[in-house]
Amino acid sequence: MTRKLSHPTATRSGSGWARAFRSLGRTGLASLAVVAGALLLGTPAAHADVTAKDVQLMLKVVGFLTPPVSGTVAVAIVFDAANGDSKKEAETLKGFLDAAQGGPIVPVARLYSQSDLGSLDARVVIVTVGLPPAELDAVAATAQARKMLTMSTDPTCAKGGKCVLSVRTSPKVEILFNSAVAQGAGIEFQPTFRMMMTGV
Amino acid sequence: MSRKLSLCALGALAVGLSTQSAQAEAVNYGALEEAFGEPVTTSATGAPQKVSDVPMAMTIITADQIHHAAAVDIPGILGEYTDLDVWEWSNGVSDVGARGYDQAYSSRLLVLINGRQVYLDYRGFTDWAALPVQLAEIRQIEVVKGPNSALFGFNAAGGVINIVTYNPLYDKVDEVELRGGTQSTVAGSAVATGQIEKTLGVRLSAGYGRENAFDTSSSSSPFNINGSSANTYTTPPDTITNLNVSMDSLLQINDDTQAGLEYTHTTNHNQLIFGDDYRGYKTQTWTDSLKGSISANTGLGLIDAVVYHNWDHAAWTFYTYPRYDVVDGLTDAKVQDLFNVGSSHSFRVAAEYRESNINSIDVSGSQISYAVYSPSAMWNWQVTPQLDLTNAVRLDHLELSRTGSWPSATTALAAPTLTNADFNDRSFTKLSANSGAVYKLTDVDTLRASFGRGMQIPSLYEYALLQSATVAWKAGNPDLNPSVVTNYELGYTRDLPDYHTKVTTSLFYQTNDDLVSYPNFAASGATLKYVNVGNSDAWGWELGVDGKNGNWRWGGNYRLEYISDHLTVNSSGLAYPILYEGGAPHNLLTGRVGYTLDRWDFDLFGRYSTSYQMPVAREVGGLLYPVYTVPSYATLDARVAFNVTDKAWIAVSATNLQAEKTIYTSGPAVERQAFVTVGMKF
Numbered sequence: 001m002t003r004k005l006s007h008p009t010a011t012r013s014g015s016g017w018a019r020a021f022r023s024l025g026r027t028g029l030a031s032l033a034v035v036a037g038a039l040l041l042g043t044p045a046a047h048a049d050v051t052a053k054d055v056q057l058m059l060k061v062v063g064f065l066t067p068p069v070s071g072t073v074a075v076a077i078v079f080d081a082a083n084g085d086s087k088k089e090a091e092t093l094k095g096f097l098d099a100a101q102g103g104p105i106v107p108v109a110r111l112y113s114q115s116d117l118g119s120l121d122a123r124v125v126i127v128t129v130g131l132p133p134a135e136l137d138a139v140a141a142t143a144q145a146r147k148m149l150t151m152s153t154d155p156t157c158a159k160g161g162k163c164v165l166s167v168r169t170s171p172k173v174e175i176l177f178n179s180a181v182a183q184g185a186g187i188e189f190q191p192t193f194r195m196m197m198t199g200v
Numbered sequence: 201m202s203r204k205l206s207l208c209a210l211g212a213l214a215v216g217l218s219t220q221s222a223q224a225e226a227v228n229y230g231a232l233e234e235a236f237g238e239p240v241t242t243s244a245t246g247a248p249q250k251v252s253d254v255p256m257a258m259t260i261i262t263a264d265q266i267h268h269a270a271a272v273d274i275p276g277i278l279g280e281y282t283d284l285d286v287w288e289w290s291n292g293v294s295d296v297g298a299r300g301y302d303q304a305y306s307s308r309l310l311v312l313i314n315g316r317q318v319y320l321d322y323r324g325f326t327d328w329a330a331l332p333v334q335l336a337e338i339r340q341i342e343v344v345k346g347p348n349s350a351l352f353g354f355n356a357a358g359g360v361i362n363i364v365t366y367n368p369l370y371d372k373v374d375e376v377e378l379r380g381g382t383q384s385t386v387a388g389s390a391v392a393t394g395q396i397e398k399t400l401g402v403r404l405s406a407g408y409g410r411e412n413a414f415d416t417s418s419s420s421s422p423f424n425i426n427g428s429s430a431n432t433y434t435t436p437p438d439t440i441t442n443l444n445v446s447m448d449s450l451l452q453i454n455d456d457t458q459a460g461l462e463y464t465h466t467t468n469h470n471q472l473i474f475g476d477d478y479r480g481y482k483t484q485t486w487t488d489s490l491k492g493s494i495s496a497n498t499g500l501g502l503i504d505a506v507v508y509h510n511w512d513h514a515a516w517t518f519y520t521y522p523r524y525d526v527v528d529g530l531t532d533a534k535v536q537d538l539f540n541v542g543s544s545h546s547f548r549v550a551a552e553y554r555e556s557n558i559n560s561i562d563v564s565g566s567q568i569s570y571a572v573y574s575p576s577a578m579w580n581w582q583v584t585p586q587l588d589l590t591n592a593v594r595l596d597h598l599e600l601s602r603t604g605s606w607p608s609a610t611t612a613l614a615a616p617t618l619t620n621a622d623f624n625d626r627s628f629t630k631l632s633a634n635s636g637a638v639y640k641l642t643d644v645d646t647l648r649a650s651f652g653r654g655m656q657i658p659s660l661y662e663y664a665l666l667q668s669a670t671v672a673w674k675a676g677n678p679d680l681n682p683s684v685v686t687n688y689e690l691g692y693t694r695d696l697p698d699y700h701t702k703v704t705t706s707l708f709y710q711t712n713d714d715l716v717s718y719p720n721f722a723a724s725g726a727t728l729k730y731v732n733v734g735n736s737d738a739w740g741w742e743l744g745v746d747g748k749n750g751n752w753r754w755g756g757n758y759r760l761e762y763i764s765d766h767l768t769v770n771s772s773g774l775a776y777p778i779l780y781e782g783g784a785p786h787n788l789l790t791g792r793v794g795y796t797l798d799r800w801d802f803d804l805f806g807r808y809s810t811s812y813q814m815p816v817a818r819e820v821g822g823l824l825y826p827v828y829t830v831p832s833y834a835t836l837d838a839r840v841a842f843n844v845t846d847k848a849w850i851a852v853s854a855t856n857l858q859a860e861k862t863i864y865t866s867g868p869a870v871e872r873q874a875f876v877t878v879g880m881k882f
Contacts, residue, residue, distance in 0.1 A: 060235040067455065171643050171697040172252070173237040176585065179543035191502040191538065192227050192248045196236060198585045199543030 050089055050153050053169040055096035058151055059105045061165060061175065062124060064193040065149065069123065072106045076122035076148075078131065078139050081113040086130040093126055117142055127152040127163055136162050144185045159200045166200075176200045228370050229339055243342040243362040245578050245590050245634075246351050246548045247538055255590045255636020256348065256650045257691060257706045259744065261341040268753070268794055268803045270837035270853040272379065272387075272875055274341070274363070275328050280805040280837060282343055283742060283757035283788050284359075289867040290472040290480075291383060291414050292329040292440060298345045298359030299710065299740060300763050300784025304777075304865075305476040308358030308656055308685070310348075314365055314448075314462070316491050316508050319355060321556040322528040323514075324659030329471055330485050332444040332464035334389040334405045336375040336879075337365045345742075346687040346708065347654020349632035350592035353552065353574055357656035357685040368393055368401030369450040369458075374882035381875035384439075385411040392882075402449040409442045413472060414868045443467045460493040462508075474867055477718065478777050478815045478825065482517040501539025501547075508532055528558040528660070548578040548592075558660045566604025568623065568664035570657075573597045588638040593631065596655065600626040600663060600678055607666070616666060616673055616727070623664065626678045630655050648691035648706075656683040658716055662730040673727040674718075681714040681732050701747035701754075712736045717769065717776040720823050734767035736780045753803075756791035773824035777815040785809040785832075801841040801851075808834045814866040828866040835862060847881040 062069055075097055079090035090111050097109035112120055114135050125143045127136065127150060140162040143150045150163040157163035158176040164187050166176040177197035182188070189197075227248050232240040236250050239262060244254035251260050261281045269277045275294035279286040285302040287295045295306035307324035310317065313333055319326045344360040352360055366373045372393045379387040387409035395401045415438075444466040451459045466487045473483050491508035510530040517523045536550035557569030576594035583589055602623035609615040636650035658680040665676040691706040714732045740761035747754050765781040787810045794803035811832045815825035836858045841851035854874040856862050861869035 057235065060231075063231070064235070169237065172695060173235070175236075177543060179540075191497055191540075193232065193235070194540060195247050195538065195546050196232065196240070196250060196253075199582050200585055 050092055050096075051169065052096050052099075054153050054167060055093060055100060057167050057169050057173065057175075058124075058126065059100055059103060059107060061151070061167065062105050062149070064190045066188050066190050070104045072108055073124060074122040075107045075109045075124045075126060076112050076120055077109055077126045077128065078112045078117070078120075078135075079128045080131050080135060081115075083130045086128045089128040089130075093128070114138070120146065120148075122148060124148065125150045127154070127157055129154045140181070144181070147186045149185070149187050150181070165197075174198065228367065229364065230367070230371055239340055241340075241342050241362075241364075243344055243351075243360060244348070245580060245592060246536065246550070247546055247578070247580060252646060252693065252695075253588065253638060255588070255638050255648055256634070256652065257345040257648075257689065257704075257708075257742065259343040259345075261343070263339055265753075266335055266338055266341070268801060268839065268841075270803060270805055270839040271855055272335075272853065272877070273328065274331065274335075276837075276855060277335075277341070278343070278361075279807060280790070280792060281755070283744075283759040283790060284343065284345075285784060285788075287865045288870050289474045289865050291411055291871075292409075292442070293471055293473055294328055295325070295474075296328070296361070297784075298343075299708065299759075300738060300761050301358055301712070301736075301780050302784065303476065303780075304474040304478045307355070307476075307659065309361060310352055310356040310359070311361045311363075312352070313363045313464075314491075315362065315506065316462070316489065317355075317510070317530065317532065320512060320528075321355070321530055321657075322512070322526065322558040322660040324355075324476070324662065327468070327471075327473070327485060329440075329442055330444070330466045330468045330487055331363070332446045332466045332487070332489070333363055333365060334377075334391050334407050334446075336377060336389060337373055337391045337403065337405050339364045339366050339371070345706075346650070346689060346710070347632070347652040347685045348634060349596075349654035350576060350594045350634040350652075351578070353554075353576075353594060353632070354572065354596055354598075354630075354655050354657035354682065357654040357683060365448060366393075366403065367450060368403040368448050369395065369398075369452065370401070373403060375879065376882075377877055377879040379409075379875050379877045381411075382873050383412040383414070383871065385409070385873070385875060387411075398452060400449070400451050402447065404445075404447050406445040407442070409440075411440055412438060413440055413470075414871050438470075440471055441467075441469045456496060458495045460491075460495075462489070462491040464489045472868075474865070476777070477720075478866065479518060480867060484515045486513045487511065501537045503535065503537050505535045506533070526558060528556070530554065530556045544582040546578075546580040548576075550574075550576045552576070556660060558664075566602055566606075566664075566666075568600075568602045568660050570598050570600045570660070570663070572599075572657075586640045590634070590636045590638075592634045594633075595629060595631055596657075597629045598627060598657065600624070602664060602678075607668075610668070613668060613671070613673060616675065618666075618675070618678070623678045628682075630682060630684075644695040644697065646693040648689070648693070650687075650689045650691070652685075652687040652689075654685045654687075656685065658682065658730065662716055662718070665730070675727050675729050677729045677731060680716055680730060683715050683732075684711075684713045686711045686713075696747075699747065700749035701745060704742075704744040704746075706742045707740075708742070709739045710737060712738075712780075715767070715778060715780075717778040719769075719775055720777070720825060731769075733769045733776055733778060734765070736763060736765045736767075738763040738780075738784075751796040753794040754792065757789070759788040761786060761788075774815055774827055775824055777825050779813055779815055779827065782813040785812045799843045801839070801843065801849075803839045805837040806834065807837075808832075816866040830863055830865065833862055833864070834858060849879050851875075851877045851879070853877065 077090045077093050080086040094109045097107040120142050125148045151165045152163045155166045158166035158178045164182045168174050175197045178200050229240050239251045239260040242248050259282050271277045275286050278284050285297040287302055297306050301308055305325035311319045311326040342362040348356045348360050373391050376390045389407035391405040393403045446464040448462045468485045471483050472480050474480050488511045493506045495504050513527050515523050515525045532554040534552040538548050540546050552574040555571045559567045574596045578592040581589045600623050602620045632655055634652045639647045663676045667674045687710045689708040693704045695702050713735045717733045718730045719728050743758045745756050763781045769776045789808040792805045811829055813827050813829050816828045837855045839853040841849050843849045856872045860872050863869050
């Protein structure tokens with residue numbers, strides 16, 4: 001035998017759901033209005049140009065490499081000399097990297113065009129958006145052979161198996177990780193960091 | 201397990217694992233949070249995750265939010281930033297519940313500090329005033345609503361709160377706070393960190409507080425302090441004192457291995473705590489804990505081994521009865537391995553052993569204990585970059601035991617009919633599970649669906665209490681079944697980057713089977729036993745808003761909930777103090793807003809609750825508990841601070857600004873409080 005003790009506010013008649021929605025009252029309706037308003041406002045941001053935050057994230061990611069990396073780190077920025085956007089992004093990246101000198105990772109950035117790939121020498125390679133497929137393949141192969149960490153702000157770089165990582169910070173941080181490329185290049189990250197990246 | 205054995209186990213782990221070669225790291229919350237741009241937690245699945253990726257309802261209260269809180273204790277802070285149920289019984293003493301189901305000695309919420317249980321198994325509650333942690337050393341408070349037993353085991357039935365402190369090796373915290381206020385409050389705390397770069401970090405902290413108990417009877421509160429009516433209880437203490445100290449250290453043995461050691465102590469005198477019978481007990485408690493840990497990255501994955509032991513000594517005084525003392529211990533040893541398979545699969549496998557014991561629980565001076573053996577596993581599968589599935593299971597095998605003699609018959613009472621064999625033959629195996637799916641619809645929209653099945657083990661008191669109540673035995677029951685909580689949930693999160701705001705909403709349905717309760721003390725005749733008393737279910741809707749932009753910070757929560765009890769008792773009145781239906785407000789609303797103007801901080805917190813019911817204990821006058829209706833209330837807390845420098849501040853804060861007295865429980869009215877705090881970082 002069960003006896004239910006009545007709730008002081010549950011004295012009106014009707015089904016439980018009806019009572020619930022009546023009880024929702026002004027407070028609940030106001031809350032629903034907040035939700036509805038929130039859903040109507042704001043739209044996802046489109047992919048934007050590289051930002052200082054993107055570069056800061058790239059440097060933070062380097063800090064999770066294992067064995068640990070610190071101090072001066074050579075960073076190669078690969079661009080397509082025939083593509084104005086690619087060249088512009090490369091120069092922007094170099095500007096941000098040259099300015100980022102206060103942290104535990106001190107980047108030394110250098111631009112590489114297609115004709116320079118033979119002399120590619122760096123711990124980290126940043127691949128700009130818009131590289132022709134053949135050039136992208138060449139960069140990936142060179143970086144893998146020389147055990148370099150490849151990164152891009154273009155998500156297709158990691159998804160397409162050309163980069164170890166694709167990173168972005170807007171609208172929220174996303175780090176795509178291609179374990180096959182990393183394994184091929186002998187790149188390892190600290191395990192807790194590794195578990196938080198999105199595998200592709 | 202004895203204290204000596206615990207120390208041996210710590211040493212054995214240290215020797216056994218320190219020779220392993222790999223790259224190891226404790227979770228560096230600060231670095232990971234900085235990289236991913238949001239708080240990081242391990243309290244959902246055991247693996248590190250962004251809070252936006254966890255497959256269950258979780259709130260993280262950050263250090264910055266704690267700093268800006270008007271409340272000066274953890275239950276108060278939870279009340280300001282979450283929709284948890286916070287029942288403030290007396291000065292410094294609260295019970296906290298998730299999604300209703302709060303009760304005196306709230307037993308459904310597992311509370312941990314850095315994964316170490318501070319929830320007290322033996323009696324099934326958390327003594328919030330005895331937590332050995334200073335607010336200044338807390339990195340974040342992680343709040344999980346709903347069962348998470350597949351990770352944390354028994355007692356993570358209704359929810360989990362994991363208080364994560366700063367890492368002594370990675371984070372340097374040096375801070376002093378002094379506080380004075382109403383109720384003759386005098387308090388101080390200090391935190392200091394010493395580090396040998398990248399090798400050793402040690403953080404020491406200490407806190408002391410003294411304040412007067414709430415002593416104002418309310419005309420509408422059923423609690424009658426120093427009165428002579430049937431509702432008279434223990435005379436509250438005049439002065440409450442708390443002292444706690446802690447040490448946390450982390451040693452980088454080599455690039456591959458870390459070892460940690462923690463010690464804590466608390467002394468609390470003269471608190472008024474309300475037991476699971478809703479009576480007010482004057483208590484004194486002393487607690488100590490020692491914890492050792494090793495972390496190593498091996499070819500098999502990231503292996504963590506943790507051993508800790510908690511000692512607790514509590515003394516109760518109630519009404520006119522003589523003081524009685526309880527000494528209990530909890531030993532926990534756990535090894536887990538986290539590893540990845542390919543780019544899409546993460547696994548956690550773990551084995552845990554825990555032993556909880558208590559003596560002086562009954563008239564014969566026996567010892568009662570249980571041992572729990574628990575294998576568990578978690579599998580996280582990133583099906584696509586947008587879809588993430590997590591499944592976790594855990595088996596808990598419990599063996600109960602009792603040693604010692606039994607009391608003889610008295611002129612009023614026959615000898616108890618239980619024997620030690622009734623306990624030593626008692627064992628069971630239970631399965632807990634958590635499953636969740638997280639689907640990122642767009643860059644800013646995330647859907648969650650989750651299922652959880654958690655276990656709440658009866659406390660040692662509920663299993664084995666044996667006391668003479670003059671005309672009856674008050675007795676535990678070794679045949680009690682654990683309560684089972686099953687939770688089904690749908691959630692949705694929308695980021696509004698243009699408005700620097702995140703909106704989260706959840707719809708949940710929860711069933712609770714084999715609830716446990718105990719008949720009113722005033723009954724006479726046969727042995728009074730803890731029993732399973734039936735089931736209860738609940739559904740609810742939650743909405744949370746959290747935002748920060750420039751000098752502004754804001755947020756709030758709303759919860760709508762309906763609970764239905766289906767009990768086998770209380771058919772003709774409240775003979776058992778169990779009242780979940782009606783025991784939680786149907787509507788709970790919180791809101792907060794803060795602004796920083798130059799050197800000034802202004803923060804305001806509001807909370808509104810519709811009415812709810814609670815049992816009222818009384819010493820004489822009948823077998824049934826009267827039911828008291830806590831009226832609807834709205835409260836206001838505020839803090840104003842002047843930052844003298846970047847590292848020094850003076851703050852004036854107040855709680856329950858809206859009235860001199862506010863009633864949250866069937867206990868004493870809660871008084872308005874005001875504090876002046878001076879703080880400095882070094």
